[in-house]
Amino acid sequence: MKLPLLVLAGCLAAVPALAKDNFVLEDEVALCTGCHGEDGVPVATDYPIIAGQQYFYIFTQLRDFGAGRRENETMTPIAAEYDRDQAKEIAQYFADKPWPDVPGSSQEGDRQLAEKAMTAAECSACHGKWQGDSRIPRLAGQQVDYLATTMLDFKSKTRKNAPDMSNLMADVSDDEIHALARYLSTVVIH
Amino acid sequence: MKTKALAAAAAIVLCSHAGSLWAQDEVSHGTLYGDLQNVTQSMLNRASGDGNNFLHANGNYQQTRYYPASQINTGNVKNLRPAWIFQTEIVDSMETSPIVVNGIMYVTTAFNHVYALDARTGQEIWHYTHAMGPVTTYCCGPNNRGVAVSGDRVFMGTLDAKLVALDAKTGKQLWETEIADPELGYSETMAPTVVDDMVLIGTNGGEYGIRGFVKAFDAASGELKWTFNTVPEDSVGVWATHDATGRDMLRDIEAEKAALASMGDPYETLGGGVWQNPAVDLESRRIYFVVGNPSPDLDGSLRPGDNLYTDSLVSVNLDTGEYICHFQYIAHDVWDLDAVSPPIITTVKDAEGNDVKGILHGGKTGHVYVHKADDCSLIRFSEAMVPQENMWVLPTAEGARMLPGANGGVEWSPMATDPNLHMAYAINLHQPMTYHVESTPYPEGKIWLGGAFKVIPEEEQWGNVTAVDYNTGAIAWQVRTAEPMIGGILATAGGLVFTGEGNGLFKAYDSSNGGELWRFQAGAGVNAPPSSYTVEGRQYIVVAAGGNAQLNYKRGNNIIAFALSD
Numbered sequence: 004m005k006l007p008l009l010v011l012a013g014c015l016a017a018v019p020a021l022a023k024d025n026f027v028l029e030d031e032v033a034l035c036t037g038c039h040g041e042d043g044v045p046v047a048t049d050y051p052i053i054a055g056q057q058y059f060y061i062f063t064q065l066r067d068f069g070a071g072r073r074e075n076e077t078m079t080p081i082a083a084e085y086d087r088d089q090a091k092e093i094a095q096y097f098a099d100k101p102w103p104d105v106p107g108s109s110q111e112g113d114r115q116l117a118e119k120a121m122t123a124a125e126c127s128a129c130h131g132k133w134q135g136d137s138r139i140p141r142l143a144g145q146q147v148d149y150l151a152t153t154m155l156d157f158k159s160k161t162r163k164n165a166p167d168m169s170n171l172m173a174d175v176s177d178d179e180i181h182a183l184a185r186y187l188s189t190v191v192i193h
Numbered sequence: 194m195k196t197k198a199l200a201a202a203a204a205i206v207l208c209s210h211a212g213s214l215w216a217q218d219e220v221s222h223g224t225l226y227g228d229l230q231n232v233t234q235s236m237l238n239r240a241s242g243d244g245n246n247f248l249h250a251n252g253n254y255q256q257t258r259y260y261p262a263s264q265i266n267t268g269n270v271k272n273l274r275p276a277w278i279f280q281t282e283i284v285d286s287m288e289t290s291p292i293v294v295n296g297i298m299y300v301t302t303a304f305n306h307v308y309a310l311d312a313r314t315g316q317e318i319w320h321y322t323h324a325m326g327p328v329t330t331y332c333c334g335p336n337n338r339g340v341a342v343s344g345d346r347v348f349m350g351t352l353d354a355k356l357v358a359l360d361a362k363t364g365k366q367l368w369e370t371e372i373a374d375p376e377l378g379y380s381e382t383m384a385p386t387v388v389d390d391m392v393l394i395g396t397n398g399g400e401y402g403i404r405g406f407v408k409a410f411d412a413a414s415g416e417l418k419w420t421f422n423t424v425p426e427d428s429v430g431v432w433a434t435h436d437a438t439g440r441d442m443l444r445d446i447e448a449e450k451a452a453l454a455s456m457g458d459p460y461e462t463l464g465g466g467v468w469q470n471p472a473v474d475l476e477s478r479r480i481y482f483v484v485g486n487p488s489p490d491l492d493g494s495l496r497p498g499d500n501l502y503t504d505s506l507v508s509v510n511l512d513t514g515e516y517i518c519h520f521q522y523i524a525h526d527v528w529d530l531d532a533v534s535p536p537i538i539t540t541v542k543d544a545e546g547n548d549v550k551g552i553l554h555g556g557k558t559g560h561v562y563v564h565k566a567d568d569c570s571l572i573r574f575s576e577a578m579v580p581q582e583n584m585w586v587l588p589t590a591e592g593a594r595m596l597p598g599a600n601g602g603v604e605w606s607p608m609a610t611d612p613n614l615h616m617a618y619a620i621n622l623h624q625p626m627t628y629h630v631e632s633t634p635y636p637e638g639k640i641w642l643g644g645a646f647k648v649i650p651e652e653e654q655w656g657n658v659t660a661v662d663y664n665t666g667a668i669a670w671q672v673r674t675a676e677p678m679i680g681g682i683l684a685t686a687g688g689l690v691f692t693g694e695g696n697g698l699f700k701a702y703d704s705s706n707g708g709e710l711w712r713f714q715a716g717a718g719v720n721a722p723p724s725s726y727t728v729e730g731r732q733y734i735v736v737a738a739g740g741n742a743q744l745n746y747k748r749g750n751n752i753i754a755f756a757l758s759d
Binding site: 058059063066067070072125128136137138163164165166167170 | 327328329330376629631633634636637639640642644645647742743745
């Protein structure tokens with residue numbers, strides 16, 4: 004019996020720990036809300052809203068942070084301590100929360116520029132009407148600076164855990180990315 | 194939505210079929226082989242000669258999609274009109290094959306809704322909505338290709354990798370079982386196949402690093418009866434250097450051998466989904482299916498070897514799942530030009546001109562492959578139905594242009610045959626693409642392409658409807674369409690083939706020469722396989738018009754049944 008999965012895992016930059024000792028959900032939530040906001044509104048505009056985000060998407064991001072597939076100096080050491088079940092508990096907690104009302108702001112011409120980029124990059128083929136599903140994040144009403152940073156990070160391949168996004172963003176201009184971010188931040192899902 | 198649907202349906206029915214009644218108990222129970230409440234194994238076995246029902250996703254166990262009724266034919270198809278239109282609640286990609294049992298039609302939509310309809314009127318009888326779990330996976334739209342029927346039950350696979358059994362009379366769920374772990378990328382879009390109280394189903398997931406399979410479940414209980422893993426623990430194969438047509442695939446065998454020595458056999462994450470129906474040969478108690486691409490799609494560096502049995506025709510024992518034979522079209526595929534379109538069992542000429550039991554498969558490469566059924570060996574392959582250029586250039590970081598593009602050739606769309614003309618009918622795509630490779634490690638069930646396929650925006654795309662003489666491999670006729678074709682095709686004893694296009698056109702062609710005899714504008718992409726049936730002496734053609742997510746064809750929600758005008 005060969006063990007290719009172990010070999011593959013060995014290629015990763017980091018591997019999530021087996022489990023965090025003395026895991027208490029309330030304590031971990033408190034750690035999260037220190038940045039992501041107790042009421043669901045993050046403390047800074049370049050931090051993402053995770054309250055009301057898709058459950059499995061939050062889970063996979065925690066796993067990716069922990070495994071080094073997505074790099075962030077704050078999130079990587081936190082997520083690396085969680086095992087799958089602990090990551091699921093945290094994901095479920097935030098997924099069950101209502102999405103906060105954070106008003107976005109767009110500029111004249113943003114929608115047209117965003118539409119041009121969305122058509123070229125075929126955004127809606129995966130992102131639909133921006134509500135997300137289990138493997139795709141909700142973008143509607145997300146924090147504007149986080150959206151812009153994320154798309155720019157995909158474009159520059161700074162963020163590597165969704166290679167398809169890097170391929171798509173490669174052909175989108177920075178101006179279009181900023182217009183897209185502002186537009187998406189104003190989309191409301193009823 | 195329901196009110197709107199009924200109003201629309203009623204308006205059309207009243208125009209063309211005055212006096213139709215709504216109630217379910219008014220539906221005729223007449224049939225050749227059974228009754229309304231019980232789809233017998235005999236009915237399923239004899240479906241190829243049943244001009245009243247449409248009992249299998251591809252018409253019959255042989256998957257010929259040749260319908261034996263001829264009331265609608267080359268002489269009168271010009272009089273074909275919508276008899277009714279039913280609008281579902283889901284406006285999204287539709288790939289369903291309508292199943293008809295004694296005047297009751299079963300159709301599915303995106304996100305796993307099932308509708309039972311009065312096949313004469315489009316009147317809704319029941320509507321089932323699957324309670325979707327928290328994890329779903331779909332690379333190419335939230336699609337479903339339909340149900341299977343047996344006894345008094347209806348079976349469907351779901352996007353969260355479940356198999357559900359419903360009461361055919363009420364739509365009530367009888368049981369549900371998990372086929373595989375959806376977190377690892379397993380999901381279902383194919384219609385199941387039911388035979389001898391076994392529900393056969395494969396899996397999606399070739400873009401997610403799954404290990405593919407075909408499984409058989411007990412139709413009464415949902416209990417697993419057998420599993421055939423499409424990727425064996427030794428997936429290395431024979432280090433094939435050429436494809437099925439003899440072209441060099443430019444493999445670096447020495448580098449692959451070195452990689453194998455260092456990383457071991459990659460079988461656990463090697464892909465090999467089976468996402469279209471098997472053909473069933475009751476005489477030999479075998480099934481024949483095709484296996485999809487290896488994972489990751491474009492990056493061969495992480496999966497040394499031939500990657501058995503990806504990109505292959507495979508035959509296993511119907512009762513046990515035991516391996517019998519296979520034929521691999523492309524070893525170590527790095528272009529996603531895999532095997533998807535469901536295989537067909539029919540009599541073919543072998544190389545010496547003798548009639549033998551054969552298997553046909555429409556490949557994403559653009560060839561129709563003709564095999565001997567007994568050992569899976571290749572007898573011949575057809576002329577290329579689409580342009581082929583630069584095969585098999587290897588993907589590069591910057592992108593290498595090669596034709597066909599990654600959607601084929603022939604995509605998942607089932608072919609049809611006419612045994613009298615010994616023709617296979619396929620719908621094709623011409624989409625020039627560049628193939629890009631970028632190696633990334635296995636991402637634990639997330640999408641894992643190992644690169645990208647990119648449409649070349651400045652190059653023209655189109656489609657074809659192609660008839661191939663499977664006894665010679667020659668193209669008998671070919672008609673170009675405005676857009677790449679995806680969905681399916683139906684041949685009938687009326688000398689017709691029916692197929693739809695992304696621009697909403699649904700057309701009938703003369704099956705002998707490709708002459709267009711009829712067309713209808715459906716208002717949304719017709720990207721699903723048509724079916725046919727007869728109720729109370731009236732033959733219908735039915736098709737879903739819901740567009741396609743993968744190719745971004747206009748979405749809709751219509752099931753449209755056509756009949757000859759009075």
